[in-house]
Amino acid sequence: MRSLLSSRLLWGALVFVAVAAVLPLWLSAYVLGVLTAGYYFGVFAMAWDLLFGFAGEVNFGPTFLIGLGAYTAAMLNNRFGLAIPWCVMAGIVSALIGGLLLAMPALRLRGPYFGLVTLVAVLLLQNAIVIFAGVTGGEIGMTVPDVLSLSAATNYWYGLAFMVICAVILFGLSRSAMGLILQASGQDPIEARALGFNVTKHKLMAFSISAVFAGMTGALLVFYMGTASVGTLIDISIGVQIIIAAVLGGRRSILGGALGAVFLIGASEVLRPLGQLNTFVVSALALAVILFFPDGLLGHVLRRREAQ
Amino acid sequence: MLARQILIDGFAIRALYALGAVGFTLIFGVSGVLNLAHGGIMVIAALIGWFTAGEFGAGPYGGALVGILAGLASAYATYLLVVRPIQRSRAIPKEESEIFVLTGTLLWGIMIQTALAYKFTDNPVTMRPILPGVVTLGGVRTPRNEIMIAVVCWLVIGLVWLLVNRTRTGKTLLAASMNPRGLTLLGFELSRVHLVVWSIYGVLAGLAGVLLASFLGTGSGNAGQLTASAFSIVVVGGLGSVSGSLLAAYLVGYLETLTAYLIAPTLRPIPALILLVLVVYIRPQGLLGRR
Numbered sequence: 001m002r003s004l005l006s007s008r009l010l011w012g013a014l015v016f017v018a019v020a021a022v023l024p025l026w027l028s029a030y031v032l033g034v035l036t037a038g039y040y041f042g043v044f045a046m047a048w049d050l051l052f053g054f055a056g057e058v059n060f061g062p063t064f065l066i067g068l069g070a071y072t073a074a075m076l077n078n079r080f081g082l083a084i085p086w087c088v089m090a091g092i093v094s095a096l097i098g099g100l101l102l103a104m105p106a107l108r109l110r111g112p113y114f115g116l117v118t119l120v121a122v123l124l125l126q127n128a129i130v131i132f133a134g135v136t137g138g139e140i141g142m143t144v145p146d147v148l149s150l151s152a153a154t155n156y157w158y159g160l161a162f163m164v165i166c167a168v169i170l171f172g173l174s175r176s177a178m179g180l181i182l183q184a185s186g187q188d189p190i191e192a193r194a195l196g197f198n199v200t201k202h203k204l205m206a207f208s209i210s211a212v213f214a215g216m217t218g219a220l221l222v223f224y225m226g227t228a229s230v231g232t233l234i235d236i237s238i239g240v241q242i243i244i245a246a247v248l249g250g251r252r253s254i255l256g257g258a259l260g261a262v263f264l265i266g267a268s269e270v271l272r273p274l275g276q277l278n279t280f281v282v283s284a285l286a287l288a289v290i291l292f293f294p295d296g297l298l299g300h301v302l303r304r305r306e307a308q
Numbered sequence: 309m310l311a312r313q314i315l316i317d318g319f320a321i322r323a324l325y326a327l328g329a330v331g332f333t334l335i336f337g338v339s340g341v342l343n344l345a346h347g348g349i350m351v352i353a354a355l356i357g358w359f360t361a362g363e364f365g366a367g368p369y370g371g372a373l374v375g376i377l378a379g380l381a382s383a384y385a386t387y388l389l390v391v392r393p394i395q396r397s398r399a400i401p402k403e404e405s406e407i408f409v410l411t412g413t414l415l416w417g418i419m420i421q422t423a424l425a426y427k428f429t430d431n432p433v434t435m436r437p438i439l440p441g442v443v444t445l446g447g448v449r450t451p452r453n454e455i456m457i458a459v460v461c462w463l464v465i466g467l468v469w470l471l472v473n474r475t476r477t478g479k480t481l482l483a484a485s486m487n488p489r490g491l492t493l494l495g496f497e498l499s500r501v502h503l504v505v506w507s508i509y510g511v512l513a514g515l516a517g518v519l520l521a522s523f524l525g526t527g528s529g530n531a532g533q534l535t536a537s538a539f540s541i542v543v544v545g546g547l548g549s550v551s552g553s554l555l556a557a558y559l560v561g562y563l564e565t566l567t568a569y570l571i572a573p574t575l576r577p578i579p580a581l582i583l584l585v586l587v588v589y590i591r592p593q594g595l596l597g598r599r
Contacts, residue, residue, distance in 0.1 A: 058407050105589055115410075116543055120584050123536075127577055236532075240414060247411060251404075280422040287415040290408055291393055294400045 013167075013255065020160055029152035031269075036152075036159035038265035040221045043166045045245040045257030047213035050170055050182075051206055052251060057107075057186070058115045061122035062214055062242050064102065067234035069095035069215025071129065071136060074228035077144045084148070088219040095215020096208060103207040107200055119236075126234050141229025148223045155224055162220065163258060166213060171254045173209065182206050183252075244286045250296030259298050313448050318565050320454040323461035324519055326557035328534065329541040330465055330550050331512035334472070337485040337548025338505045340406070344413040345386050346513065347534030348420030353379035353517030354526045355424055358433045368436050372518045379514015380507065382420070387506040390416045417531065424528035432527035435518070457519050464515065468508070469550045481505060485548055540580055544587050546597020555595060559583070 024032055048062050069091035076087045106117040129136045136142065149155050173179055184192040185199040192199050222228045232238070241264060249260025264282065271278035289296065328350060335343050343349075357375020361368050390412045394400065400408050437453035444450070472478040483491045484501045492498055520526050526534075545556030563579040587594060 052407075058410075117585070117588050120581060120588065123577075124581050124585070127581065131575065131578075240418075243411060244415070247408075277422065277426055280419055280426070283415045283418040283422070287390070287412060287419065290412050290415070291390075291397070294397065294408060 009255070017160070017164055021157070024153040024156050032152045032156040034265060034269050035262070036156045036224065037221075038262040039159040039163040039258075040217055040224065041242070041245060041265055042163050042258035042261035043213060043217045044242045045249065045261045046167060046170050046254050047210045047217070047257075048242055049246045049249075049251055049254050049257045050174060051210045052246065057203060057207070059118045059210070060115045060243075061118035061120075061236075061239055062210075063234045063236070063239040064118065064121040064125050065095045065099050065211045065214035066218035066221075066238075067122075067125050067129070067230075068098040068218070070218035070222045070228050070233050072215075073219035074142055074144050074222045075136065077223075078142055081145070084223055088216060088223075091219030092212055092215045095211045095218065099207055099211030099215075100204070103204055103211075107203055107207075122234065122236060122239060126230055129230055129234065137229070141227050141232070143227045144222060147226045148220070158220075159224070162217075166217075167255060167258055170209075170213070174254045178202065178205070244283075248286055248289050248296055250298035253296070253298045256296050256298035260296065263297070314562075314565050314569060316448045316450055318561055320458040320461075320523065322558050322561035323458045323465075324516055324523065325537055325541060325561065326554045327461045327465060327512060327519070328516040329538045329545065329553040329557055330468055331509040331516070332538045333542045333545065333548055333550065333553045334468075334481070334505055334512075335509050336542065338481050339387075339391070339502055341391055341409055341413065342539075343386065343391075343509075344410060344535055345390075345417030345420060346538050347531035347536075348417040348424075349379055349382045349386065349510070349513045350517035350520065350534050351424060351526055351528055351531045352382045352420060353514035354435075354521035355428050355433065355528070357518040358435045358521050359428070361435050368522070371435060372522075375518035375521070376511060376514035379517055380510035383506050383510025383513060386413065386416060387502070392502075417535065421528050421531045424531075428528060430527055430529045432525045432530065433521065434525035435522040437522050453522060457523055460515075460519065464512070465550065465554055468512070471508075472550055477504065540584050542594075544583055544594060546594025549594065549596040552594055552596030 020035075023035070027035075044062060044066065048059060051057050051059050072094040073087035073091035076082045076090050077084070082090075102118065102121050106114050148158055174182075181192065181197050181202050184195075185197065185202055189199050218233060221233070225232070242261075245260035245264045246257040247260070248256075248264065249258065250256025264286075267282050267285070268278060271281050274281065328346070332343065332346050335341050353375040356378040357371045359371075360374040361371025364371075391409055394409050394412050395405055397405075397408075437451065439452040439456045441452045442449055443452050443455065470478075472481060480491070480496060480501055481504065484496075484498065484505075488498055491501070517526070520534075541553055541556045541560055544560060545552030545554070560580045560583065563583065564577070567575055567579050
C-alpha cells in the first residue's frame with residue numbers, strides 16, 4: 001500500500017518536473033520570473049515543514065535564518081567582491097551558526113515560547129539591519145554586483161533544478177530513520193525519550209538542516225534578484241507567507257511545501273488586477289483551506305488515497 | 309521639566325496599550341488563544357467609531373459607543389467563525405490545534421486589515437476628542453482628552469481586575485484558565501465561559517481602539533504593529549495576568565521613551581526587544597505570570 005502511495009507521488013512529481021522543465025519554451029520572461037521566485041519559496045516552505053511537520057517546532061521566524069544567509073552573502077559580495085559560490089557558502093555557515101545560537105537555548109522552552117523566541121529573533125535582525133544601515137543598506141537594501149544569470153530561462157532552470165534537488169534531499173530525510181525519530185519526538189516527546197532517543201539532539205539536527213537550506217536558498221535568492229532588502233527577505237509577512245505555503249500544501253508532506261509555495265505565488269500574481277483585495281482573497285483562501293482541508297492540498301489527496 | 313514631560317506624555321498612551329494588552333492576555337489565559345487579529349479588531353472599532361462620529365454625524369459619544377459595539381461584534385466573529393471551528397474540528401489533531409488557531413487568527417487579521425484598507429484606505433484617521441480643551445498639569449500642557457483617556461483606562465483595568473479576582477464570574481474564568489477539565493467536572497459550561505471571555509475582550513479591544521483613534525489616530529496600516537505591541541507587553545507581563553500587563557505596558561513604554569530621548573530615536577525598539585529576550589529566557593512565564 002505504501003509503495004503504491006509513494007509511486008503515485010513519484011509519478012506525480014516526475015510529471016510536474018517534466019512539465020515545468022519545458023515551460024520556458026512557451027512562457028514569457030515575466031511569468032518565468034514569477035515561477036522562479038515561487039521555486040525558491042518552495043524550498044523555504046519545505047525546510048520549514050521539516051522543522052514543523054516533523055519535529056513539531058513552530059518556527060515563526062524562518063526569515064531570521066534566510067536573512068542571515070542572504071545578508072552575509074550580499075555583504076561579502078558587495079564589499080569584498082568574493083565569487084558567488086564562496087558567498088553562498090559563507091551564507092550557509094552564518095545561517096547555521098545563527099540557527100544554533102537561537103535553537104540551543106530556545107529548545108529548552110515549551111509550547112508557544114519557542115515560537116515567541118523565533119519571532120523576536122526576526123525582529124532583532126530586522127532592527128539590527130535597519131540601524132546599521134551604513135553597512136547593510138538599511139530599509140532600502142543593497143544591490144550585489146554578481147547575479148546568477150541574466151537570462152530568464154537560465155534563472156528558471158537554476159531555480160527549478162535547485163528546488164528539485166532540495167526536495168529530493170529533504171523528502172529523503174523525512175522518510176529516513178531520522179525522519180521517523182523526528183516525527184516521534186514531535187508528536188510525543190516523552191514517549192520518544194522513554195524509548196531511548198535523544199530528542200533534543202535530533203531536534204537540534206532538524207533545526208540545523210532547516211537553517212542550512214534556508215541560508216543557502218536565501219543567499220541564492222539574493223543573487224537571483226540582484227538585491228537584498230529587509231522588505232523582500234526578512235519582514236514578518238514573508239515568514240507568514242512561508243508558513244501559509246507549507247500549511248496550504250500539506251504539513252508533514254515536505255513536497256506539499258513546494259506545491260503550496262508555487263500555488264501561493266501564482267495565485268497572488270493571477271489576482272494582481274484586484275489590487276489591494278488580492279491579499280484578502282489569498283488569505284481568505286488559505287483560511288478556508290485551514291478550516292475545511294487542514295491537511296492541505298497534497299495531504300488531502302494523499303489521505304484520500306490511503307483511505308481507499 | 310523634560311522628565312515631567314516624558315512622565316506625563318507617556319502616561320496616557322501607556323494606559324491605552326495596557327488596556328489592549330489586558331484583553332489579549334485574558335483571552336490567552338482563559339481560552340488559550342494568541343489572537344493575532346487583535347490589532348485588526350482594535351482598528352475596526354476605531355474606524356467604525358470614526359465613521360459613525362464624523363460621516364454619519366453621531367458625534368463623538370455616539371461614535372465611541374458604536375465603535376465599542378463594533379469591537380464586540382468583531383471579537384465574536386473571530387471566535388465563532390475562526391477560533392471555535394478550528395478548535396472543534398475533528399480533522400486536526402489536538403496537539404496541532406494551537407498552531408492552526410494561530411495561523412487562522414493571523415490570516416483573519418490580514419483579511420480584516422486588507423478589507424479595511426480597501427474600504428477606508430490606509431490613511432490614519434482621528435476622531436474628534438471627546439473632551440476638548442487643554443489643561444496645565446504640573447507645568448506641562450496636557451489635553452483634557454488625554455487625561456480622560458488615562459482615567460478611563462485605569463478605571464476599566466481596575467474593573468477588570470476586580471471582576472477577575474473578586475467576583476464569582478471572574479473566579480470561574482481563573483479556574484478555566486488553570487484547569488478547564490476540572491471546571492467541567494464541577495458542572496460549569498465551558499462554552500459559556502469562553503463566550504464571556506470573548507465578550508469582555510471585545511469590549512476592551514473596542515474601547516482601546518476608539519480611544520486610540522481619538523488620541524493619536526490610527527489606520528488600517530497600524531493593525532500589525534498594535535498586535536505586536538500587545539504581544540510583547542503580554543509576554544513580558546505574563547500571559548494571563550491583568551496586573552502583569554499593566555506593569556509591562558508602563559515598563560516597556562518608559563524604556564522606549566527614555567531610549568528615544570536619552571540615547572537615540574532610531575534605537576527606540578531595541579530595549580523592548582532585549583527585555584523580551586531576557587524575559588523569555590530567564591522567566592518565560594512573564595514577570596507576574598502564573599504558568
